[in-house]
Amino acid sequence: MERRSSLTGIEIKAIVDYLSQITGSYLKNFYHVGEFFTMSFSHGIGSRKELVILPGKSIFLTDRGIEKPEVPSKLAMAVRRRIKGSRLVEVSQIGMERVVSLLFSSEKGKFSVNIEIFGRGNLVLTNEDGIIELASSYRKFRDREIERGKPYLVPKSKFDLDSIEQMDIEIWKALTSLGIGPPYMNEVLGNTGLDPMRKLSEMSEEEISFLKKEILNLYNAMRNPTPVIYLQDGNYIDFSFIKLNYMKSNYKEFDDIMRMLEEYFWGFLEEKKGEKREESLEKARNRYLEEAKRMREMGDFIFSNIPALDLILDKVRKGLDDQAVMKIDRSRRSVVISLNNIEIELDYTLNAVKNAQKYYEMAKKLERKAEGIERIKEEKEEREVLTYRKRWYDDFRWFISSDGLMVLAGRDRNTNRILVNKHMEDDDLFFHVDMPGGAVVIVKCHGKSFGDATIEEAAVFAACFSRAWREKLSSADVYYVRGEQVRKHPPPGMFIPKGSFFIEGKREYRRVDLRLSIGIIRHEDELRLISSPPSASWRMIAHLNIRPGNITREKAVQVIKKELERRMGGMKLSLDPKEIIRAMPPGDVEIEG
Incomplete structure (x- = not known):
C-alpha cells in the first residue's frame, strides 16, 4: 500500500479550526528551508510556535528544532519585507478546497499567505485586493494563472451538500468535491454500501438522504478529532483525524492532530533535508576534485x-x-x-x-x-543523530524517579495549565516552588507506593525550573500537596492571578538544593536527552551535573554537547544543541562535570 502524502479538504477544515487559536500572535520570522517553509510566531499552542508548511502535502505546528539556512533565500527576504512583525488576524479555508489562507495585518497593510495543499503545491502571497505579489512557483493553468500582478484564483467546486441532488456525477466525484477524499471516502462508501461509480441522478430520494446523513455524521465527527496513524509492517502508511472502522491496519493513537501530523510528515521533511544536504556535499566534493585535476x-x-x-x-x-x-x-x-x-x-x-x-x-x-x-x-x-518518536509527555519536561514514577513539569504557563487540567489525577502529587514564577511539577502515582526519594527529587525539579535558578539561589523551599487539593478556581470573594491554582488544606514543605543532571536515558526503547535531579541520574547512560552559575546557557550548551557525545563513546551520537537548551533551566549555569 502506497503511503499517503497529502491532506483532504475536510482535514484542512479541522486544521483551520485548530490554527484559529494562534490568531492575534505576531509573525517573528519566515524561513525557506529547501522545499518547505516555516513561520515562527510570538505565541503558539503550548510550546508549539513554529508553523511548518509543506506545499502540496501538509501544514502543522511544531516545537521541534529545525535547522535554518544561514543565508535566507530571495523569496524568504521578499516575504519578510512584507509581513514580518505583522499580526495574524485570520486563518481560513477557501470553500472546501485544499487551500489554507493566513491573513496578516500591519501598518504596511493587509496581506494573505495562501498555502496550496494540492498538486505540486504552492505558497502565494497576495495584497488586500487579492492581487499576487509573490509565489514560490509561477505557473499557468487552463483556468487560472499564478503570476505577479494577476488576481489570485482557486479552482472552486460547483457543488455543496445542499445541492447534492442536482449533481449528475458519480458518487466518488461528488464526495471529492465535498472535501471527502480517501480514506474518508472509503468509510462513507462502506457505511452506505453504495457503488462509487454510480451516478447521483440514478439514486432514489431515500439513498440520497442516507448518503447525506453519512456525510453529515463525518463532518460532525471531525469536530472532535481522535487522530491516528496506520501502520503496515511497522511503517506509516496512512492517517486520519478520526478512527475509521474500515481501516484494519495496526494504528497508533494521538491526543492532538498537530502532534499526529508532525509525527507522520516529519519523515518527508527529513528526507528532503537529507537529500539536499547529501546532494550539496557530493557536488562540492566533485567540484574540488575536478578543479584539482x-x-x-x-x-x-x-x-x-x-x-x-x-x-x-x-x-x-x-x-x-x-x-x-x-x-x-x-x-x-x-x-x-x-x-x-x-x-x-x-x-x-x-x-x-x-x-x-x-x-x-x-x-x-x-x-x-x-x-x-x-x-x-x-x-x-x-554518527547517529539522536531522534525519537514524540510522545504526549514530550510537551513537558520529565524524568523517571528513583522509585520508577514519571515526574512531569510544565514548560510555561500554558503547559502548566494543561498538565493540571488534563493529566493530573486526585492521587498524584503536585509540587511548586514557594515563590511566584515556576513550573508546576506532578508525580504520576497511579496508585503505586513510593519512598522519600521521589518526593525529594520532584521538589528539586520544581526548585530548578523556577525563578530561583535565574536568581542564582543555592537552595529554595518547595511545597507539595495531593492532586485533589488543587483547585482551578478560588473560593468566592478570593482572587488569584491568571494561570495560578488555589490550594486547599495543609501543604508539606521541603528545602532543597538547586542542582540538576543533563544526560541521555533509554526510555521505551528510545534514547532521550532529558534533565533530572542528580539522585535520579543513575538511570542515564551518560550525564553532566549543573548548578546556578555565571556561564550563559548558549556557551554551556557547546561544552555539554561535546562532553556528552564523548561520554557516549562507541554509540557515536550527534546531539542537537536546541534539545539541550530545552532540557536546561532558565538562567546561567556552572558545569560541575
Whole structure:
C-alpha cells in the first residue's frame, strides 16, 4: 500500500479550526528551508510556535528544532519585507478546497499567505485586493494563472451538500468535491454500501438522504478529532483525524492532530533535508576534485614547456613584447600566456618551475578539501543523530524517579495549565516552588507506593525550573500537596492571578538544593536527552551535573554537547544543541562535570 502524502479538504477544515487559536500572535520570522517553509510566531499552542508548511502535502505546528539556512533565500527576504512583525488576524479555508489562507495585518497593510495543499503545491502571497505579489512557483493553468500582478484564483467546486441532488456525477466525484477524499471516502462508501461509480441522478430520494446523513455524521465527527496513524509492517502508511472502522491496519493513537501530523510528515521533511544536504556535499566534493585535476594538468603543462615559458616570463619582467602574451595585470603580478593552443595564467615574478609548484600546491589543497567532505560523509554515516518518536509527555519536561514514577513539569504557563487540567489525577502529587514564577511539577502515582526519594527529587525539579535558578539561589523551599487539593478556581470573594491554582488544606514543605543532571536515558526503547535531579541520574547512560552559575546557557550548551557525545563513546551520537537548551533551566549555569 502506497503511503499517503497529502491532506483532504475536510482535514484542512479541522486544521483551520485548530490554527484559529494562534490568531492575534505576531509573525517573528519566515524561513525557506529547501522545499518547505516555516513561520515562527510570538505565541503558539503550548510550546508549539513554529508553523511548518509543506506545499502540496501538509501544514502543522511544531516545537521541534529545525535547522535554518544561514543565508535566507530571495523569496524568504521578499516575504519578510512584507509581513514580518505583522499580526495574524485570520486563518481560513477557501470553500472546501485544499487551500489554507493566513491573513496578516500591519501598518504596511493587509496581506494573505495562501498555502496550496494540492498538486505540486504552492505558497502565494497576495495584497488586500487579492492581487499576487509573490509565489514560490509561477505557473499557468487552463483556468487560472499564478503570476505577479494577476488576481489570485482557486479552482472552486460547483457543488455543496445542499445541492447534492442536482449533481449528475458519480458518487466518488461528488464526495471529492465535498472535501471527502480517501480514506474518508472509503468509510462513507462502506457505511452506505453504495457503488462509487454510480451516478447521483440514478439514486432514489431515500439513498440520497442516507448518503447525506453519512456525510453529515463525518463532518460532525471531525469536530472532535481522535487522530491516528496506520501502520503496515511497522511503517506509516496512512492517517486520519478520526478512527475509521474500515481501516484494519495496526494504528497508533494521538491526543492532538498537530502532534499526529508532525509525527507522520516529519519523515518527508527529513528526507528532503537529507537529500539536499547529501546532494550539496557530493557536488562540492566533485567540484574540488575536478578543479584539482585541472590544477595538476596545468602544473604538468608547465613542466613540459619550461624553456619556452621561462623565456616569455623573462621578457614580461623586462617589459618586452611577445606574441604569446595575451594579458598582463601588474597589480596582481599575473600574465596570461597562450602556448600550444593552451592559455595559462602565471606569476611573472616567479620562474616556470616555481609556477608549476604553485599549481601543484593548489591541487593538493583542493584534494584535501575533497577528502574533508568525504570524512564528513563517513562521520554522518557512522554518527547517529539522536531522534525519537514524540510522545504526549514530550510537551513537558520529565524524568523517571528513583522509585520508577514519571515526574512531569510544565514548560510555561500554558503547559502548566494543561498538565493540571488534563493529566493530573486526585492521587498524584503536585509540587511548586514557594515563590511566584515556576513550573508546576506532578508525580504520576497511579496508585503505586513510593519512598522519600521521589518526593525529594520532584521538589528539586520544581526548585530548578523556577525563578530561583535565574536568581542564582543555592537552595529554595518547595511545597507539595495531593492532586485533589488543587483547585482551578478560588473560593468566592478570593482572587488569584491568571494561570495560578488555589490550594486547599495543609501543604508539606521541603528545602532543597538547586542542582540538576543533563544526560541521555533509554526510555521505551528510545534514547532521550532529558534533565533530572542528580539522585535520579543513575538511570542515564551518560550525564553532566549543573548548578546556578555565571556561564550563559548558549556557551554551556557547546561544552555539554561535546562532553556528552564523548561520554557516549562507541554509540557515536550527534546531539542537537536546541534539545539541550530545552532540557536546561532558565538562567546561567556552572558545569560541575
